[in-house]
Amino acid sequence: MPLFSSKSKTPHEAVRYLNDMIPSLKNSKEKEHKKISEEVTKTLHILKTQLYGSQEQEGSDLGAQISAEIVTSDMLHVLIENLAYIDFEGRKDVVAIVNNVLRRQIGVRTPAAEAISRSDLIFLLINGYENQEIALNCGMMLRECARHLVLVTQILNNARFYKFFEYVEVSTFDIASDAFSTFKELLTRHKVDVATFLEQQYDPFFTHYQSLLNSENYVTRRQALKLLGELLLDRFNFTVMNRYISQPENLKLMMNLLREKSKNIQFEAFHVFKIFVANPNKPKPIMDILLRNRERLVDFLTKFHTERSEDEQFNDEKSYLIKQIKELKPVEENVSYQIKEENMS
Amino acid sequence: MDQEEFPGTSNEDQNAAAMDMFYGIADDGDLVIHRVESDQVVYKPQRHKVKMLGKYLVGGMLGEGSYGTVKELLDTESLCRRAVKILKKRKLRKIPNGEQNVRREISLLKRLQHRNVIQLIDVIHNEEKQKMYMIMEYCASELQEMLDSVPEKKFPVWQAHGYFCQLINGLEYLHSQGIIHKDIKPGNLLVTNDECLKITDLGVAEALGQFARTDECRTGQGSPAFQPPEIANGQDVFSGFKVDVWSSGVTLYNITTGKYPYDGDNIYKLFENISKGDYSIPEGVSEMLSDLLKGMLAYDATVRYTLQQIRQHPWFIKQHPRVFASVKIPPRPEDPDDVLRTMTVIPSLHAMHYGDDSEEDEEDEDQIHEFSVPCHDEPNDEHVSLSFGNEVRDHTVPFEQRQSHDVVGEDDGALQGAVPVPNSDYEMKGKKGKSRSRKSKFSSCKQS
Structure with missing residues (x-):
């Protein structure tokens, strides 16, 4: 001793x-x-x-x-x-x-x-999510690392980043949600650099992301949907948003999520769905889906979350969407989207 | 003139007499003073008026802007300190774009949530009074006020750095939401008691359409000294984000040097100077900082730094040693002793809960006080050390034994102890006045 x-x-x-x-x-x-x-x-x-x-x-x-x-x-x-x-x-x-x-x-x-950036340490930390004992400790260190651009770039540029898509779905709730907050931190802390990453790695990233939106796990689905809305509506991800809203399978997914049982998921899905409709330059496949479902969508949206009468912004957006869908014409141009916003004169 | 001052004087004799008197004073300079015997003067302390705004208790004035006054509030449900911007609709109509700007500001603020952007908590309309109340987070001061409180009108570098980093964080958030502030300046940057900076006043801000390809803007309504050359030159279209970068650059220049890069006796001179693009960085500014300033104040908006470049600039990244004392939030001008800027709703709270000096109130108060005395004068461990195990039935027992010697039986003591017995020391306190007993009540609250 x-x-x-x-x-x-x-x-x-x-x-x-x-x-x-x-x-x-x-x-x-x-x-x-x-x-x-x-x-x-x-x-x-x-x-x-x-x-x-x-x-x-x-x-x-x-x-x-x-x-x-x-x-x-x-x-x-x-x-x-x-x-x-x-x-x-x-x-x-x-x-x-x-x-x-x-x-x-x-x-x-x-x-x-x-x-750390000169070594493999950051990946040791990511692997930590696989060991229940140390997962949360590693999460705390990873989020501190996420403050440093070098380290975030190191993670994003490595295939092991996609491990997060597994970690956010593990059965232990506290580990999954810790992993999700790290995941979110990595994607929102350095906006400009993440935007570049998303543009370059669009396909692998959103293919993985799709699985989160289709997850069996309610929490994963809801969190992923919320983060998706945040990412797409962030101006730094403008290019990514335009790409995302031009793909008909994404619109289909959102329309299905609009009809989920959970009100919260419906609500989050609404905030992604609205971008598709508001897009002034809808590509043909998107336009076709919307046109085909026009009556049902108008009907659906009219009854959608009517209990939110307090939320002015939501109601304005909703009535804007209904109007947009009603006025849909096969060839459409020059519809500008503004969130409850008067033009400055 | 006289006719105006005394309307209707020509009709009535009495008033004519009064007028005579008036002229008499004016001629002789001989003032008649009415004497009132001192025993006839009944002094009535002005009763504090308690004002409520919904669930909010209204406190003192925090500031005044062109749109209306700002007052402090206390949320009586959550006990949070708040501030309210009171807007008179009549006043708003007189300001060009006034109503429109306010409506836009509210709709923008409603969807924003960031630690460095002021949060709008509630909006109350009063149609009867034609007033609008914007309830927001409470902030202790604004950068401009802090700068004005020191002779050199600037912050030590490390303090300026702290604020600047927060400004960039808040601005990055606004830009990520497609919002261009257009009026960044020390007067629009608030500071909370824990040194958190909040960007405020989105009155002239512009929100880009969700599908706008660029950050093109056409109008600028911000403060002239903070406007970039493209606005000073009257360009039709310019990059909105770069306008905010420029004015943040002027802000940084201002809070680190106490000066402005461009001056002018009037707005024409000022804009002329800005459009010339000639400015100098005062001596004593480190090379690193002057490099950042030059990048942010670049004449050509296309080469002017982006927020991303600012973030990666060495001066931004550097940890600056805390060498000089920080500039503190100054006390309010009305109350120079109040260095901490205590809540201005306290008088109202007193008035609400203690009323005026009626006797009934005093008794009530004393009772509360009495109960709080034993626990705060006598720490528990002392009782334990003084008493013998099973004898302790109540905390007040040993207290009683020590204080009054005439208590014989322990049981009696316990009984009496349950009822607070005023000791002599306490009675004195009670008579001395309210303020004293209030103080001790507060301290006892803290302890328990």
Whole structure:
């Protein structure tokens, strides 16, 4: 026991100790394991306290020093790779340490993010969603990583990004919803870059996305639909929106979702459906579907969510859509769409 | 003149006399002062009027704009602090596009939800009074007011950086929703008590159509000093997003240097200077910052930075050391001691719940106070240390034993203890006046 005493450890020694001991957690036997594990957790806690404590006092560079030590000694790798072997309390401290280090800057540089981007670490974190024990810890770290454009680009440009489409549907609810919030963060944090990604990877992305919209799981379906609406209505994704609303299978899907049992899903579907109708330049296939269903759509929309009488915007949009559909002509031009908006004169 | 001031004077004798008196004063400069005996003066403290607006309690005035006044509110259901913009329809009609601008602002705000954009919570119409109330998030101050409170009219770099980053976040959100603000300036940036910046006043903002291919705009109604060359030159069509970038650039220039890139005695001179494109960056501005400013104030809108470029600029990314003391939100001019800008609804709350100084009220209050005394004067652990296990039936027992020596039996003590017995110290407090007892009530609330 005295061998592993942490009382006199300097930050430098603490980092070195953790770097040495954490990998041995994996292979150590039961009794020994317990001993090391306890000590590791204790040291992690001390390290975390030092890292956070020093942030308060300006000018004290202890935190910066520890942070530099962690990055240069490749401790991030040790921590993330062995996360599953560290005990519950220790894991929480690992998350706190990693997230703190990720936030630190030297001038305009973010050394930790750069270090992670040079390695495979980000994918280790994504894989973490497959292990119940550490899934939520990894999620927290991933969302911190999502603040850094380099790391988001790294994820989006890798096939392993599509793993998220599985993770958001796992049966454990808290993991699935954690994965979804990470997924959303990745797609909404850096709008311009994500727009480029969506344009380039349109087909693979939306093929996968389709499966979420057709999911058996109510929560997945609803969340995915909501996010879809947000993405399409975001001006940065203008090109993507135009492409999406020109594909008849997407319109069919939305029309089916409009008729779902759940009112919430109907409502979210409405916000995607409206873009198809409002589009001033509807391609022929879209126009054909709308024309074929004109009477039924008008009828349906008139009775649609009549209880939302308070929601002015919704009602304005709804009556606008009804009017649009009624006035549909096989060849149509110059119908401009405005959300309850008077033209400036 | 005189006729106007005293209408109908020519008809009545009495009034003629009054007029004589008036002239007498005017001629001699001899003022007649009525004496009133001091015992005849009945001083009645003005009763505070409590005003409600729906479920909101109305507080003091926060500011005044061209459209109407802004007052503080307290939501009596959620206890949230709010602000209300009171718009008089009659006034609105006089302002060009006034009503239209307000209607547009409301419809835009309703669909926006971002931490750096002011949130519209409710709109109340009062047809009878011809007034409209826009209830919004409460913000403690605006950047302009903070700048005006310090002689150098600028923020230390790190503080300006904090606000600027939030401005860009809010602006990026607005642009992502297809909204061009068109009037970004320190006067339209509010700050909450926890240093969160909120973009406000979308009165002249423009929403692009969902299917508009470009961000083309044709009108600009913002503040002249913040307008880009394309507007100063009177171009017909220009990029809307770049207008906001320019005015954010002027804002950044202003909050870091205390100056404006372009000046002019009048709007013509100003626009002439802007269209010339000659400006200088004051000394003392770091190279990094001046590079960003140049990018944002680029004359040609096509080479002017995009929000994306601003985000990637080193000055934006950099963590600036907190070297100088921050500029704090100044106290309100009406109350220079109130550095924290406490709620202005408090007088109304008092008036509502404590009424005027009638005796009945005082008693009520004291009772509340009495109950709160034991628990806050005597921490629990002290009782435990003083008493012997099973004797403790009530917290007030040991209290009683210590305070009054004439209590004999423990049972009696317990009985009496249940009824709060005023001790001498307390009675004094009670007589001293309300304000004191109120204070202690608040502190006891905090403790429990």
